[in-house]
Amino acid sequence: xxxxxxxxxxxxxxxxxxxxxxxxxxxxxxxxxxxxxxxxxxxxxxxxxxxxxxxxxxxxxxxxxxxxxxxxxxxxxxxxxxxxxxxxxxxxxxxxxxxxxxxxxxxxxxxxxxxxxxxxxxxxxxxxxxxxxxxxxxxxxxxxxxxxxxxxxxxxxxxxxxxxxxxxxxxxxxxxxxxxxxxxxxxxxxxxxxxxxxxxxxxxxxxxxxxxxxxxxxxxxxxxxxxxxxxxxxxxxxxxxxxxxxxxxxxxxxxxxxxxxxxxxxxxxxxxxxxxxxxxxxxxxxxxxxxxxxxxxxxxxxxxxxxxxxxxxxxxxxxxxxxxxxxxxxxxxxxxxxxxxxxxxxxxxxxxxxxxxxxxxxxxxxxxxxxxxxxxxxxxxxxxxxxxxxxxxxxxxxxxxxxx
Amino acid sequence: xxxxxxxxxxxxxxxxxxxxxxxxxxxxxxxxxxxxxxxxxxxxxxxxxxxxxxxxxxxxxxxxxxxxxxxxxxxxxxxxxxxxxxxxxxxxxxxxxxxxxxxxxxxxxxxxxxxxxxxxxxxxxxxxxxxxxxxxxxxxxxxxxxxxxxxxxxxxxxxxxxxxxxxxxxxxxxxxxxxxxxxxxxxxxxxxxxxxxxxxxxxxxxxxxxxxxxxxxxxxxxxxxxxxxxxxxxxxxxxxxxxxxxxxxxxxxxxxxxxxxxxxxxxxxxxxxxxxxxxxxxxxxxxxxxxxxxxxxxxxxxxxxxxxxxxxxxxxxxxxxxxxxxxxxxxxxxxxxxxxxxxxxxxxxxxxxxxxxxxxxxxxxxxxxxxxxxxxxx
Numbered sequence: 001x002x003x004x005x006x007x008x009x010x011x012x013x014x015x016x017x018x019x020x021x022x023x024x025x026x027x028x029x030x031x032x033x034x035x036x037x038x039x040x041x042x043x044x045x046x047x048x049x050x051x052x053x054x055x056x057x058x059x060x061x062x063x064x065x066x067x068x069x070x071x072x073x074x075x076x077x078x079x080x081x082x083x084x085x086x087x088x089x090x091x092x093x094x095x096x097x098x099x100x101x102x103x104x105x106x107x108x109x110x111x112x113x114x115x116x117x118x119x120x121x122x123x124x125x126x127x128x129x130x131x132x133x134x135x136x137x138x139x140x141x142x143x144x145x146x147x148x149x150x151x152x153x154x155x156x157x158x159x160x161x162x163x164x165x166x167x168x169x170x171x172x173x174x175x176x177x178x179x180x181x182x183x184x185x186x187x188x189x190x191x192x193x194x195x196x197x198x199x200x201x202x203x204x205x206x207x208x209x210x211x212x213x214x215x216x217x218x219x220x221x222x223x224x225x226x227x228x229x230x231x232x233x234x235x236x237x238x239x240x241x242x243x244x245x246x247x248x249x250x251x252x253x254x255x256x257x258x259x260x261x262x263x264x265x266x267x268x269x270x271x272x273x274x275x276x277x278x279x280x281x282x283x284x285x286x287x288x289x290x291x292x293x294x295x296x297x298x299x300x301x302x303x304x305x306x307x308x309x310x311x312x313x314x315x316x317x318x319x320x321x322x323x324x325x326x327x328x329x330x331x332x333x334x335x336x337x338x339x340x341x342x343x344x345x346x347x348x349x350x351x352x353x354x355x356x357x358x359x360x361x362x363x364x365x366x367x368x369x370x371x372x373x374x375x376x377x378x379x380x381x382x383x384x385x386x387x388x389x390x391x392x393x394x395x396x397x398x399x400x401x402x403x404x
Numbered sequence: 405x406x407x408x409x410x411x412x413x414x415x416x417x418x419x420x421x422x423x424x425x426x427x428x429x430x431x432x433x434x435x436x437x438x439x440x441x442x443x444x445x446x447x448x449x450x451x452x453x454x455x456x457x458x459x460x461x462x463x464x465x466x467x468x469x470x471x472x473x474x475x476x477x478x479x480x481x482x483x484x485x486x487x488x489x490x491x492x493x494x495x496x497x498x499x500x501x502x503x504x505x506x507x508x509x510x511x512x513x514x515x516x517x518x519x520x521x522x523x524x525x526x527x528x529x530x531x532x533x534x535x536x537x538x539x540x541x542x543x544x545x546x547x548x549x550x551x552x553x554x555x556x557x558x559x560x561x562x563x564x565x566x567x568x569x570x571x572x573x574x575x576x577x578x579x580x581x582x583x584x585x586x587x588x589x590x591x592x593x594x595x596x597x598x599x600x601x602x603x604x605x606x607x608x609x610x611x612x613x614x615x616x617x618x619x620x621x622x623x624x625x626x627x628x629x630x631x632x633x634x635x636x637x638x639x640x641x642x643x644x645x646x647x648x649x650x651x652x653x654x655x656x657x658x659x660x661x662x663x664x665x666x667x668x669x670x671x672x673x674x675x676x677x678x679x680x681x682x683x684x685x686x687x688x689x690x691x692x693x694x695x696x697x698x699x700x701x702x703x704x705x706x707x708x709x710x711x712x713x714x715x716x717x718x719x720x721x722x723x724x725x726x727x728x729x730x731x732x733x734x735x736x737x738x739x740x741x742x743x744x745x746x747x748x749x750x751x752x753x754x755x756x757x758x759x760x761x762x763x764x765x766x767x768x769x770x771x772x773x774x775x776x777x778x779x780x781x782x
Contacts, residue, residue, distance in 0.1 A: 300552035341689045343779040349585060
């Protein structure tokens with residue numbers, strides 16, 4: 001989908017159509033970032049992930065709109081339902097992306113390209129939204145085709161188009177090549193898909209190891225055997241975390257720690273809900289000028305208690321804050337627990353630990369019944385997370401299951 | 405100041421004291437080894453302010469005195485020296501000339517007077533125990549200590565004198581270690597004793613002590629205990645450490661009073677099976693199911709996307725013949741590895757009660773391990 005959040009907002013509010021708009025967190029206040037912006041805003045220099053104040057500077061008549069996750073999730077579910085009319089093999093890739101395997105069903109609708117055209121038309125007519133569709137022999141090429149030109153494009157990549165048609169495309173456009181990998185490849189003078197096509201298999205495996213190197217080489221050849229997985233893919237969470245951009249810059253580390261405790265408690269709550277625990281805690285702090293610091297620590301015990309997570313994160317901050325450069329203030333804090341164990345709980349020898357688990361369980365039960373924060377630490381009272389919109393996490397599951 | 409000694413003697417001494425040296429400290433002087441030359445020989449010392457060590461090295465001292473040499477450089481040199489007689493001589497500008505055969509090193513030394521002296525444990529109670537017995541007591545417990553600084557009191561071994569009060573326990577000296585999930589307790593009957601004394605010795609000191617006891621081959625070790633320090637004398641080695649302040653959890657509370665099933669089983673066979681199971685279980689937090697079925701003890705584990713494991717072992721079963729409990733298999737193999745007995749006794753109960761492991765022929769050892777609550781067990 002093109003500029004998905006912003007397009008949904010424009011589609012649902014005629015006053016926003018044709019205008020530069022940006023969707024941000026909460027009520028779209030100053031401290032938020034641009035989660036998505038309309039093509040009108042893009043043309044004026046606004047970019048995704050740009051801080052709202054900066055976006056306002058480059059485009060003074062930009063309209064900031066508070067994000068409404070429920071609306072986006074609902075629209076996404078409806079779009080996915082349309083896709084499933086053409087094949088049961090629909091893999092929801094994100095809130096606004098999906099793979100379809102129409103190998104066995106396309107004939108009925110006049111071929112893959114006809115299916116693509118019809119889907120584009122139906123989405124435009126029903127939702128006033130545009131989308132990109134890439135058609136290819138596998139997921140890799142279809143996804144790449146969908147990225148080649150935006151917005152509202154339909155591009156077909158055939159096996160025989162490799163490498164000529166994409167020779168000049170940057171490797172970073174390939175699904176699975178991130179910023180770091182792109183950088184490593186650039187060091188080997190591999191900058192475009194054409195370069196990757198010509199790269200020697202041995203050289204790639206030598207540099208990136210047998211598995212990853214081989215995978216890259218196959219990508220270069222336009223090969224991809226991965227299947228379109230329909231329905232909910234049962235992958236267990238690998239990590240859980242929360243972060244928060246403070247409503248204003250603060251020079252008080254104690255204030256940052258207050259929010260850290262709040263976030264840690266949220267992570268703990270989610271870990272317990274998901275019946276998992278983790279023994280690696282990562283904490284990050286953002287300063288003014290968009291500088292970041294982050295560090296992680298492996299601990300002996302598997303944690304799911306907010307305060308334990310906080311203590312580990314706080315210790316990391318205390319031991320490392322001496323290395324921070326002088327800053328005018330803090331603007332961001334985040335905490336993540338990873339290396340998760342699912343459905344496993346090592347019972348403690350001594351009663352105090354087991355009592356702590358029972359206490360957390362009792363608090364969870366109360367909050368489940370009467371709503372979040374019915375009972376919480378007194379220390380958290382001064383630290384309310386303002387302007388925080390709904391979470392995108394979890395949306396995928398709702399979208400994947402829609403239409404069944 | 406001058407002395408000469410054999411490389412082997414020197415290396416053995418340097419490598420022992422070097423382990424105590426703090427390499428990354430804000431106090432650079434404790435990164436050195438103290439050399440003290442007297443008529444009685446050469447004394448090497450190191451002190452990292454948490455613990456300290458001194459020992460004697462056989463040497464011909466021709467001129468007395470003392471100096472400091474940087475531990476890292478010195479041990480690097482000593483380990484590379486040829487197997488011959490080595491001569492140390494402090495020259496002008498405090499440069500130490502280390503000569504051997506027809507070659508030499510020149511090392512800068514520091515004056516010894518700023519080196520923090522090793523504390524002597526004063527007004528302490530003293531007890532002498534058999535060195536081999538003490539070493540085995542440490543080995544039977546040390547693997548259970550916690551490595552987490554968050555559980556500071558559990559990073560040491562509790563050394564306790566006097567009666568434990570647990571029925572059937574006749575020991576008057578005990579070592580206890582726990583990380584909160586398992587607990588190892590080894591008792592011994594000693595002569596004399598320091599009735600009522602109970603201290604927590606950092607695992608690091610105990611670790612160094614086992615190495616020294618193994619290396620020095622001495623008969624006895626003299627333990628001197630005060631409120632905040634403990635020292636160990638064995639042969640010509642003196643090791644001193646601060647003790648961990650804090651309250652060790654009441655281990656007597658967690659000793660299970662009854663169990664539903666007793667399993668007598670060959671230790672080595674069980675250890676091998678546990679290690680095989682760990683190959684699969686390592687993918688899922690080492691969770692391994694221990695299940696009594698008829699006359700066999702079954703170990704099983706499975707990790708999604710990896711595979712599963714099941715092994716049945718012949719055993720003598722007493723009590724209920726239907727018990728299933730999940731444990732972290734590493735906690736089980738740790739203890740089996742440390743023991744030496746032919747057979748071990750496992751005591752289980754259904755549910756989330758602790759499991760107990762002890763050598764079949766020894767009553768003074770006890771290992772308690774807590775089970776894992778899995779989806780199935782919950």
